Every structure is written in C-alpha cells, then in structure tokens.
Amino acid sequence: MAQIKSLEALRSLRERVDKDISTRRDTGTTIIVGMGTCGIAAGARDTMHAIMEEIRKRDIEAHITTVGCIGMCAREPLVDIVQAGKPRVTYGNVTPDMVPRLIDEHLKKGQVVEEWVVGRLQDA
Amino acid sequence: MRELSLHVLDLMENSLAAGAHRLEVSILEDTVANTLTIVVADDGRGMDAETRARAVDPYYTTRTTRHVGLGLPLTKAAAERCAGSFSLESEPGKGTTVVARFQRDHIDRAPLGDMISALMGALLSDRDNWDLHYVHRIDERELVLDTAELREVLGDVPFGHPAVRDWLVEYLREGYKELYGQVEA
Numbered sequence: 001m002a003q004i005k006s007l008e009a010l011r012s013l014r015e016r017v018d019k020d021i022s023t024r025r026d027t028g029t030t031i032i033v034g035m036g037t038c039g040i041a042a043g044a045r046d047t048m049h050a051i052m053e054e055i056r057k058r059d060i061e062a063h064i065t066t067v068g069c070i071g072m073c074a075r076e077p078l079v080d081i082v083q084a085g086k087p088r089v090t091y092g093n094v095t096p097d098m099v100p101r102l103i104d105e106h107l108k109k110g111q112v113v114e115e116w117v118v119g120r121l122q123d124a
Numbered sequence: 125m126r127e128l129s130l131h132v133l134d135l136m137e138n139s140l141a142a143g144a145h146r147l148e149v150s151i152l153e154d155t156v157a158n159t160l161t162i163v164v165a166d167d168g169r170g171m172d173a174e175t176r177a178r179a180v181d182p183y184y185t186t187r188t189t190r191h192v193g194l195g196l197p198l199t200k201a202a203a204e205r206c207a208g209s210f211s212l213e214s215e216p217g218k219g220t221t222v223v224a225r226f227q228r229d230h231i232d233r234a235p236l237g238d239m240i241s242a243l244m245g246a247l248l249s250d251r252d253n254w255d256l257h258y259v260h261r262i263d264e265r266e267l268v269l270d271t272a273e274l275r276e277v278l279g280d281v282p283f284g285h286p287a288v289r290d291w292l293v294e295y296l297r298e299g300y301k302e303l304y305g306q307v308e309a
Contacts, residue, residue, distance in 0.1 A: 006295050010277050013287050018279070035245050037195040040134050041125060048248070049241040056290060063284045065250045068141055 029062040029107060031055075032080040036069025043095060044077035050096035051079070054103045062107065075118050081106055092118035127237025128162065128226070131199045135164040135222055136246040136256075138195060142168025142220065144254055147246075151236065151260040153228060159208075160228040160236075162199075165221040171214040179212060199224050206230035240296045243269070247283045247292060260303060267299040 033039070033048045048066065055062050072078060075092030079102070082088045089112055091102065098116065105111045125131055132149065139147050144166035152161040171179060182197040199222070200210040207227040214220040226233045243258060258269040271283075274292075281288055 006291070006298070007273075007277060010274065010288075010291055013291055014278050014281055017281055017285055017287050032250075033245075033248075035133070035137055035249070037134050037137070037198075040130050040137070040245075041198075045130060045133060045238070045241050045245045048245055049238065052244070052289065052293070055286075061286055063282075063286070064248050064289065065284055066245050066248045067250050068137060 028084070029060075030065055030082045031062050032065050032067055032082065034068070034070060034072075034076055034078040035066035036073075036076075038069050038073035039076040039078065042073075042076035042093075046096050047077040047079065047094050047099065050099040051103070054099050055107075058103065058108070060103065060107055072118070078118070088121040089117055090119035090121075091116045125198060125202070126234055127242075128160070128202070128234050129237040129239040129242035131202060131224065132162055132164065132239070133242040133245045134195045135162070135199065136242075137249075138222075139164060139166035139168050139220070140246065140249055140251045140254065142166060142170070144168035144219065147254065147256045149256060149258045151239070153260075153262040155228065155263055158228045160226045160233065162224045162226075163221065165219065167219040170216045170218050170220055172216050176212060176214045179214075180210075196222070202226075202234065206233040240293060240300065243296060244289070244293060247271070248289070252282070260300075262303060265303055265305075267296075267303045269296065269299070 031051055033044055033051065035044050035048070048064065051064060070078070072092070077094045079091045079094040080088055081091070089106070091113070094102065094116065102113055102116070105113050125134070132151070136147060136149060146167045148163070148165040150161070150163040152163070180196050180200050196212065203210045203224040203226055207230055208225040211223045212220070239260065246256065255272040255275065256269065257272070260267045278288065283289065283292060
C-alpha cells in the first residue's frame, strides 16, 4: 500500500520537475563526492550524507554526484563544487563536521574556503 | 570498514566500474540459521580466471591511478573473521557475483549501518544507464527497491535531482522503518 502511494508521489513530482530540469542542469550547482574504496574507507559516504542533509536544511538546489577514485586517495574524502561560470574547486579530507561551513561559505556566500582547497580547474 | 553497508557500497562501485547495466544486491538475514549474507551480482564485463584469482590479492588492481586494490580483500577478511565465507564468481562478458556470508551474531560482525546512505552513494553515481534491484530480507519480511520501475516513472529525470533524491531517501526510510518494525537493526 505504502509503495503504491509513494509511486504516485513520484509521478506528480516528475511532472513538476520535468519542465525546468534542462535549464537547471546548465546553470546550477553540482557537488561531486569521490566514492572509490579509498573515499568510502575515509568516510565519503558520511560526508555525502552530511551534504545531503545540509543542503536540504538550507533549501539549496544542488545536484550531488558520486564518482570513482581519481588517484588522490590520501586526500579523501574529496568534494568538488562545480558552479556554472566558476572554476571547479576540489576540497580534500572533507569530514562531515566540515560540511556546514563549506556549504555556508562556498554556496551561500560565494567564498572559496581556501584552507581546505586541494585543487582548482578553470571552467571547461 | 566499520559498517557492512560500506562493503556493500564498495562492491556496488566495483560493479559500476565494470560497466554493469544491472545490479542485483541482496542483504539476507536469517535469524534461525544465524546468518547474514550479502550478495552483489552484476552483468558487467566480468573477469577471466587469472584476474579472478588475483582480485582478492590486495597488491593487485586493474586501476591505473594507484597500485593497491583493497575492496574485495577487505570484504573477504571481514566475512572470514566472522566464521563466514566469501565467494567470487565471474566470467568474461557475463558478469560477476560476490557472496559474503557472516555469522549474524558473531562478536566481530560489524553492524550493517547506514544502508540508506550507502544505496544513495551508488544511486547518485555519475555513471548512467544502469539499474539496481535491491532486496533486504529479514526472515519472512523484505524491503525491495527496483530502480527500473522508478525510471519508468521518472523518464529522463535523474536520481540526482534534488526532489528525486529526497524522495528516494524518504522511500527507503519508510521501507526500513517497516522492515525493522519487529527486529533489532
């Protein structure tokens, strides 16, 4: 019973988001979390969980994507923040307790948290 | 890894890295037989006999970014530490099946932990065009998540969409509340 009800909720949700999705994909924010064995062992899943909770709490629209190992295992958990028109910023050793500040400064105030940055890529 | 759900996530990541389009993941708890069994089966590219034999060797990896591959050896060690067993079946072009069985009440068995976040970790993967059939069974009761069914409803709206993501978490939370209704986690 509960399952049928939530599938209906999903259906109406789809109708709601269908129209604006393509624009949002082009202009929005994507947060990328490394989820290879190295990331998982370093706590990446809990970091991802903290990010999900924080952006929901603050009502921030952002996609969250997980990726495999990129070879910077010692700096895991790695979190990249990609915003249209801005350089991609990679943060290293991001534990769940760092997430509120990261979201607040980077996404809300638009300030990169320099002391946690391990890399930067110009927008391709 | 301090939770079994992290092993499950790691195994799912392996399957995705192997180009799987379909993942069958089961957590089977049998309180009478006193076993907890994790099964991760995929239709990815699979491994030949030599690769399969080396896959549980921590000093072997197919990746090019580093020289050790710890995932499978860690899961194998975790199962064997708990009076359990580990098996790895694989065939090139067909896929891979990993089975890790634990004595459910073994003192060294890590808790399953946050399975919802583990599933989300895989569902939010940047790899597309794959589906997950997930079952968590405790004796007679079970929770099922079938993403093929959800994708039919969602069309091209990705699981990473904020609204869909929240729906998924809520769906799994409800499911787990029901599943754990009568048994301890």
